[in-house]
Each structure stands twice: as C-alpha cells, then as structure tokens.
Amino acid sequence: MHKARHNPLNSIAAHAALLTWTAIALFPVTVILVNSFKTRKAIFREPLALPDAESFSMVGYQTVMKQGDFFLYFQNSMIVTVASLFLILLFGAMAAFALSEYRFRGNTLMGLYLALGIMIPIRIGTVAILELMVDTGLVNTLAALILVYTAQGLPLAVFILSEFMRQVSDDLKNAGRIDGMSEYAIFFRLVLPLVRPAMATVAVFNMIPIWNDLWFPLILAPGEATKTLTLGSQVFIGQFVTDWNAVLSALSLAILPVLVLYVIFSRQLIRGITSGAVK
C-alpha cells in the first residue's frame, strides 16, 4: 500500500503489542468459558486445560437450568438494562439539547447541577432510596431498578451529549426551523443522527455497570420474581461451598446478551467515525 510509510519492524511491534493486550483481555473470559464445560475435579486439577472426553461435562449448565428460574433472571436483567439505557439516552439527550441549544436563565447552573451527579456516587443515598421505594411501594419491582439506574446514568449522559450537541452546526438547526420543522423534529431528525457516535459511547459506558450491578438488585429487588442475573447467580456461591460449575456456566451465559448489545452499539461507533472521515 504505502511503501514509503511502511516499516515492517514498526508493524510487527504494533501487532505484538495488540496481540499481547488481546491475550491479556481475553484470558479470564476464556478460562471461564473453558472451565464451564468441565467436571468439578478437572476444574481444580488443571484449570487451563481444554475439556477432553473424560473431563467434559455439562453439569454446570444443567444445574443452572434446574436451579431457580434462570430464564426469568435473564429476562429481568435484559428488561432492566434495555429500559434504563433507553430512558438514559432519551432524557439525557433531551436535557443536553436544551442545555446546549437554548439560552435561558440558570442554564449554566442547571448544567453544573446535573454534572454534580457524576462526582457523587448514587450508592451513598442507598438508605434514602430504599425508604423512598418502600414508601412508594416500588420495592421488589423492576421499575425500582430502572428508575435508580436512569438516575445514576443521566449525569454523565447529559455531560457528554451536551458537549457533542454544541458541535452540531447552528445553521443546520436554523435551516430546519426555516423549513418548518418543529423543535422535536429538529431534535429527533437532525441532531440525534449526528450525535449517534456519542449516544453509542454513553450506551456502552452505562450498559456494563447496570448489567453487572449486584448492589441495587440485592437491596431493592431481591424477590424471586425480580431477581437479576447477577443476583440469581449468587445462589451458587455459598459461604462454605461454592458450586463452581454452576457459577462458571451462569457467567458464560451472562456474557452473551451484553456481547450482542455491545456489537450493536460498537457498529454505530465505527459508522460514526468513518462517516466523519470521508466527508
């Protein structure tokens, strides 16, 4: 391709670094996946060995399927994550649009107030949140989790998105106004498509902590019907005995949906980057 700029040594060094990093990043995931298909003995005897005819076992997955309502946990996690992400993106983007687009009294103050949430961890307010949920009768509902996660994700979403929305050309929005588009049409049809890469970033940043969270499900929704996957998997971890087969199988299954969501969002990220590059 570019012979003049192509140095084989540099290329090898770059690839070596990338491969090393990939190996380190994938190692724990691989260990989990590989061991979830082995017998308990084999897991402890040779944790790094691939399963063979003797050590292969699906007992972990069988336990997971039998014990508890694993698909329900799965569904709960999915509902909570997707609904929270949707609300974070919708309200975050709307607030960001208002802050970046309109001049009104207290604009800067409002921006600072919303950004404050980034610095104060929401878990500090757990007791108050729990009291609130008890008073409103939302304990043991998925709505409780969705509300908390939305509140937790909004500050960063508003902060990142308003920064990106400031970069959307004023002329473009004004052209839309002259063409008779309503403020909502301008927001949904002109501005949102242009900040799609930022939306994907916000979605990815928020998705993983919500999916993995143990704290709020344990406190706000520990009931059988509203258990999330992370909470549900805890039944296999005991104080004295841990069913490692089941834990590893549950973890392996839990990776899948996040992976799918991540692939969807990261495609948006890449598309956003290339669409800017060819302009």
Added chain:
Amino acid sequence: MTALLLENVHKSFGTVQVLKDIGLEVADGEFIVFVGPSGCGKSTLLRVIAGLEDVSAGRVSIGGRDVTATPPAKRGIAMVFQSYALYPHLDVEGNMALGLKQAGEDRKVIAERIAMATRMLSLEPYLKRRPSELSGGQRQRVAIGRAIVRKPDLFLFDEPLSNLDAALRMATRVEIARLHRELGASMIYVTHDQTEAMTLANRIVVLRDGRIEQVGSPMELYNDPANRFVAGFIGAPSMNFLKAGPLGAPGAELGIRPETLRVAAEGPIRGTVTHVERLGSDTNLLVVTPTEETVTVRLFGQHDHRVGEEIALDFDRARALSFDAGGKRLRH
C-alpha cells in the same frame, strides 16, 4: 409593494445593544446587500428578518404583513447559509423537498418545483447524491435550490460565497445575479466582500456598530459617501485620508481615491515609494510622505516604478472629498 419593512428595530443580547433603531424599506424585486465590518450586526439583522432572533423592540413586515411574532417557517422567506447547512442524511432531492413536505404541499407540486430548481441550477446528475458526496460549489447550488423551491417572498443570503474558492465565487456570483433576474424576487444578501456588494446590489446598506451608516446604490456610495466610514469602506484599494491643512483644503481630512492620484513632475504630495504591486492591468504604489502618512496610488496599466524612488503626486481636486474631525462629510 414593499417586500420588507423594518421599523425602529432594536436588538440586545443582555446589556449589549447589537442593533440600534434600524429602519429600512425594501421594494419588490430589489437586491439589497448588507455590508459592514465583522461585528457590525449585519448577520444579526438578517437573523432578525428570518425570525431566528426576536426583536427587542420594533416591527418587521414582510410582503405587507406584520411578522414580528411569526415563526420563521411562516414568514414566506428562504435562507441560504454560509456553511450550506444541508441535511446530511437526505439526498439532494430530499433536501429540496423537506420544506415543502413540512408545509403539506401536494406531491405533484413538490416534483414540479424540484424539477424547475434542478433545471435552473443544472443539478440533474446529483439528485440522488448525499451532501457528503458533493463538492463545495455543488453543495451551495443545492442550498440555493432548497431556497428556490419554496417560492419565497424574500430570499436571505448569509455570506453564501465565503466558503468557496476565488474562481467558484465569481461563477456563483454571476449565477446568483442571473437567478435574481430570472426570478425577479426580492433578495437580501449579507457579505463582508465589497466586490460582491458592488456587483450584485441594487442598493447597498452599510452598517457599523448596529446602526445604518448609509443606504444607496453602489455608485452613489462610491461617488457620494455620507461620511468617512462609508468612504473608507467602499472602494478597493480603500480611500486615502490625508490631513487637509497642508493641501490647502477645508475640514480636517481630505479623502482621495487611489485611482484619482497620478504621478506628476510637480505636485502637492511628495513621498518615497515603499512597495509596488504589479497586477498586469493595474499597478498599485504605496507611498510614504515625509509626515509619515501612507498614500495608496492606483495606476492603470503597467508602470516602471521602483521601491525607494522619490515621486510627486497630483490629484483631481474636484473628486476629492472633505471630512470634519468627527468624520462627517463637508459638502462645498
């Protein structure tokens, strides 16, 4: 009929007064150009006319209708932006159709209008392309097409040529002038480029610090400027202002256009040539007098002057203008 009427328009952002008591009447079919240095309020005035900014006080009427409180889409205007502002997710056809679709026009009417605009601007080969697949000049033509299809009472142009290169700027300028003739529509055009102002305008509005300094045809402003600011702003290279006393003229300053100066054996102005610009058709000299005043001289044709040369300059007294200390024109 008047296309646009501005009455005592004021605009402030917080405590900063951007527009101060603007009054202007634009006749049907007129091509009006707003010029002025950056920050003079010309773009703000255009945005006030478009309805993108509210007036702080005063009235705006378009086509005889008071539109002071009307949203931009219902004012009967179309606007062409400096940055083109095309919708990136729509193709050329979609860009032109959007405004009409929003207004609920019939599909047949939309197709007809787009066909007309496409023909006028030779955009046929690009109808299905996205803005990102077009060059700067093509994008600006699409932006103009988007304005034409709306059949507005008033066209607004916000520095539409500043992002184009010199050759394309000239071609697009000619195209805009041709469109104005063919459509016979009223147009308001904001620019800081006085070549555009001089060549396109029926009347030029010169603005400074949010006030109208003078309104008039290009030649009126060139020949008969109301004050020192307009005299210095219109014409390139700009007018020389010399102390009137030593030249035996009334007032504080004497304004002499570079093209009315000539090199002579004996003359009232003497100085050293410090710079020579040879443009082929013209030669520009920068001459510094013993009193440290810089004089620009525009000579037609090619002349053989060198840097460091001592020369004398004479000028046409009938065409020189006198100004008082406050910059006001003194008429004799």
